[in-house]
Amino acid sequence: KRNAYGPAAGERGKLCADLREREIQFQGPDTGAAFIAEPIQGAGGVIVPPANYWPLIREVCDKYGVLLIADEVVTGFGRSGSMFGSRLWGVKPDIMCLAKGITSGYIPLGATVVNRRIEAAFEKNANFTGAIMHGYTYSGHPVACAAALACLDIVVKEDLPANAAKMGDYMLDKLRPFVERFDTVGEVRGQGLMLALDLVADKSTREPIDPMSGYANQVAQIARDNGVMVRPVGTKIILSPPLVIQQPQVDAIVDALAEGLSKAQR
Structure with missing residues (x-):
């Protein structure tokens, strides 16, 4: 760790x-x-x-x-x-x-x-x-x-802070299984509608992927091709959805990220 x-x-x-x-x-x-x-x-x-x-x-x-x-x-x-x-x-x-x-x-x-x-x-x-x-x-x-x-x-x-808390918890619950599902996801974390995925080369040591490999950018591009914009930052994927987001849009983000993580080449 x-x-x-x-x-x-x-x-x-x-x-x-x-x-x-x-x-x-x-x-x-x-x-x-x-x-x-x-x-x-x-x-x-x-x-x-x-x-x-x-x-x-x-x-x-x-x-x-x-x-x-x-x-x-x-x-x-x-x-x-x-x-x-x-x-x-x-x-x-x-x-x-x-x-x-x-x-x-x-x-x-x-x-x-x-x-x-x-x-x-x-x-x-x-x-x-x-x-x-x-x-x-x-x-x-x-x-x-x-x-x-x-x-x-x-x-x-519209009490958008409350919506951010509710939808953020929902998104975290949907994303956390990615740690077991994908070899390159070391951790999913967040608070409200601020979330991030750590991308790793080795889960046992949590060694991050090479930020120069372009892997995070690949994931982001595939997600974009599926209609979702995420932010690749070195060894992380950062998510900042709109505060008005609802469950169907969260599901779309999760699905697009899953597509990116499945198809991106290390």
Whole structure:
């Protein structure tokens, strides 16, 4: 197995949080302003952390006065099966970075959101010399903001985070048998409608396929020929279906992937 720290997820979560604390102690708490990370690693392979990891990280940050920044660009607005990825573990970041899901990608828009404590620190500055100045010529673009309001209205009214959670669980259940069915699938994982398949050369060691072999691209191309677009990333196939997806579309994705894995040549 690639993970050398034992099979227990809780053990791994604590280990990683402890390492974060040790690094803060080593560098000095006064040298680190903030800790920033994605609640679920996206393009890196849809790495879902152990359930205790983020609560422990929150404790470490609070202990040493370090701000916690959640990069919710991918996980925000329902993709993770919750409105925001950090909410999955009951964690409240100090700052959140947002984009993509605000407008469903129809028009570019991003936002940085701070909590009341950070806001108050700026408000207390009597001379207002410490204002948060993020001013751009194109800031607050009215068309982008209108698109955001329309998209967020749909996300809330149709409860798309709940649909992402439900359909994500359904897709995981349909994909997990691939580990036994195909020699090249080492693991299937995901959270909400963020999913990934690890492609391996050896299941016993979980050695990944050669990313230069083109195998992942072959799988993706065959899936595309069958009407489904997936994302090949080195040794992984990443899936990010629309938040409005329903079971028939999930079944079509699973069938197209099965076709790709069956026909692709290593």
